[in-house]
Amino acid sequence: MSGTGARRWLPYLLLLPGxxxxxxxxxxxxxxxxxxxxxxxxLQSGYVLTWRIANYTEAVTxxxxxxxxxxxxxxxxxxxxxxxxxxxxxxxxxxxGRWRNVLLLLVxxxxxTSFLIRTLAWKIILSDTGWVVGALKTVGVLPDNGRLLATxxxxxxxxxxxxxxxxxxxxxxxxxxxxxxxxxxxxxxxxNAFTAFWRVTWPLSLPGVVAGTLxxxxxxxxxxxxVRFLGTPSxxxxxxxxxxxxLVVLDYPTAAALSFLLMLAILVLVVAxxxxxxxxxxx
Amino acid sequence: xxASTTARRTxxxxxxxxxxxxxxxxxxxxxxxxxxxxxxxWSALTLLYLxxxxxxxxxxxxxxxxxxxxxxxxxxxxxxxxxxxxxxxICPAMVRSVQIAALATIAATxxxxxxxxxxxxxxxxxxxxxxxxxxxxxxxxxVVMGSSLLALFLNLGVQRGFGTILIGHILFNVSFVVVTVxxxxxxxxxxxxxxxxxxxxxxxxxxxxxxxxxxxxxIIAAALLAFALSFDDFIITNFNSGNTITFPMFVWGAAxxxxxxxxxxxxxxVFVIAVAGMVIARLVRGRR
Numbered sequence: 413m414s415g416t417g418a419r420r421w422l423p424y425l426l427l428l429p430g431x432x433x434x435x436x437x438x439x440x441x442x443x444x445x446x447x448x449x450x451x452x453x454x455l456q457s458g459y460v461l462t463w464r465i466a467n468y469t470e471a472v473t474x475x476x477x478x479x480x481x482x483x484x485x486x487x488x489x490x491x492x493x494x495x496x497x498x499x500x501x502x503x504x505x506x507x508x509g510r511w512r513n514v515l516l517l518l519v520x521x522x523x524x525t526s527f528l529i530r531t532l533a534w535k536i537i538l539s540d541t542g543w544v545v546g547a548l549k550t551v552g553v554l555p556d557n558g559r560l561l562a563t564x565x566x567x568x569x570x571x572x573x574x575x576x577x578x579x580x581x582x583x584x585x586x587x588x589x590x591x592x593x594x595x596x597x598x599x600x601x602x603x604n605a606f607t608a609f610w611r612v613t614w615p616l617s618l619p620g621v622v623a624g625t626l627x628x629x630x631x632x633x634x635x636x637x638x639v640r641f642l643g644t645p646s647x648x649x650x651x652x653x654x655x656x657x658x659l660v661v662l663d664y665p666t667a668a669a670l671s672f673l674l675m676l677a678i679l680v681l682v683v684a685x686x687x688x689x690x691x692x693x694x695x
Numbered sequence: 696x697x698a699s700t701t702a703r704r705t706x707x708x709x710x711x712x713x714x715x716x717x718x719x720x721x722x723x724x725x726x727x728x729x730x731x732x733x734x735x736x737w738s739a740l741t742l743l744y745l746x747x748x749x750x751x752x753x754x755x756x757x758x759x760x761x762x763x764x765x766x767x768x769x770x771x772x773x774x775x776x777x778x779x780x781x782x783x784x785i786c787p788a789m790v791r792s793v794q795i796a797a798l799a800t801i802a803a804t805x806x807x808x809x810x811x812x813x814x815x816x817x818x819x820x821x822x823x824x825x826x827x828x829x830x831x832x833x834x835x836x837x838v839v840m841g842s843s844l845l846a847l848f849l850n851l852g853v854q855r856g857f858g859t860i861l862i863g864h865i866l867f868n869v870s871f872v873v874v875t876v877x878x879x880x881x882x883x884x885x886x887x888x889x890x891x892x893x894x895x896x897x898x899x900x901x902x903x904x905x906x907x908x909x910x911x912x913x914i915i916a917a918a919l920l921a922f923a924l925s926f927d928d929f930i931i932t933n934f935n936s937g938n939t940i941t942f943p944m945f946v947w948g949a950a951x952x953x954x955x956x957x958x959x960x961x962x963x964x965v966f967v968i969a970v971a972g973m974v975i976a977r978l979v980r981g982r983r
């Protein structure tokens with residue numbers, strides 16, 4: 413019957429439009445990026461593919477600092493987001509009762525104001541004349557001429573803030589799936605609250621921790637908005653360099669090499685991390 | 696931690712059987728109360744941290760600012776709310792963002808839903824690579840995705856503008872739609888469809904009368920997510936916009952010159968509309 417033949421082709425038909433879109437505008441651009449990164453020339457004479465590997469070594473030597481800073485900032489921000497977000501995810505999952513949906517809405521709601529506008533609001537909050545700086549000076553944490561704006565601390569705080577929900581939501585999703593009877597069982601077996609958490613709840617929430625840290629780390633490493641608004645050029649990250657090389661300096665090969673390296677570095681980190689978490693801790 | 700362990704060990708010593716047990720229990724109760732409240736306290740602080748910038752955005756939409764900057768509080772005023780289009784270019788940028796988000800949502804929801812159906816409902820060769828292809832854009836930093844598209848457009852000599860922004864937005868939204876609709880399809884009870892087939896509904900009738908109504912909430916959720924992501928996208932847009940200015944591009948440009956309070960008005964309005972929409976949706980669903 414013709415029906416069985418049609419059925420065999422149906423999945424491919426369903427995949428075709430979306431798959432084609434992803435192929436033409438994701439896979440092909442990645443290949444173009446790779447080929448651009450191996451070109452040589454100038455904007456005036458045009459860039460030609462000469463398989464110039466030196467673009468990579470030169471880019472790394474020139475922008476090593478920005479690379480390291482990006483991964484450093486992203487790493488610290490991810491850890492901070494985990495420490496800040498985990499208790500809230502825990503409360504929503506186990507202790508919120510009928511307020512659960514309201515609290516979830518409260519976690520998402522701030523993100524209905526544009527990302528850029530919220531970051532600009534942090535610029536007001538952390539400004540030299542603002543109350544945060546004033547309070548920190550009174551307590552003595554900041555010296556009299558100290559400031560928060562234009563420091564690494566402000567940039568990391570901004571990044572942490574921006575990607576916090578990407579941490580909280582997956583944490584909540586995996587905490588919510590834990591059967592509270594496991595924790596009760598641990599306590600019946602004379603585990604104190606801390607031990608019960610550390611030996612039962614935390615290991616069971618690890619899939620959420622892995623998902624949350626990846627969802628926070630990846631966009632954080634490529635960010636350049638927080639540096640622009642809350643930092644100075646001396647805190648510039650790799651995203652800043654890629655942005656300006658492509659759009660201002662118009663040095664496409666270097667920009668492409670940096671972009672491709674960022675992608676590779678993140679892929680390697682992600683695979684290593686997932687494999688480690690996967691074999692040793694996840695189930 | 697070490698101290699409490701040793702305390703419990705001595706408490707379990709056979710010399711005193713009842714009293715230390717009671718003390719241990721009340722200590723444990725105290726510890727539990729402290730940790731529980733600590734967790735609640737910490738969570739309240741986290742929510743405050745999440746909302747602090749929103750309060751500032753709302754407050755500064757009412758600022759009676761003078762000059763180009765809107766960074767210090769100078770008194771209450773409704774002037775920006777009464778003249779939301781007062782900053783040159785802000786309203787056209789807003790309209791453009793809504794247009795792009797609407798078009799990108801329609802296209803990405805259609806493409807992504809079809810893929811989700813193929814992945815959940817069919818076994819076919821090439822499923823694993825397809826899943827990988829869907830996952831990759833979500834694991835790619837936006838700078839890389841934006842700059843690789845730019846590299847393509849530069850190499851092909853394509854003029855950047857509305858169309859190239861739309862292409863980028865559809866691209867990053869497809870994966871999110873697939874994941875959302877897939878989750879809904881996977882959680883559906885396949886027996887409902889089998890029952891319809893048993894009752895002599897043909898495949899098309901089953902799809903239209905059983906499957907589609909059941910998946911619709913997932914498709915709506917995916918579309919809302921796609922709209923929100925597209926409306927707020929800056930990084931990919933920044934690489935591929937040419938001279939076309941969306942709302943985030945307007946804010947980015949204004950940040951160099953001084954932000955007009957109308958930006959805060961728009962930010963507040965979008966926030967209020969989105970939250971109200973979510974609350975209404977929840978109430979409607981709760982009533983049903």
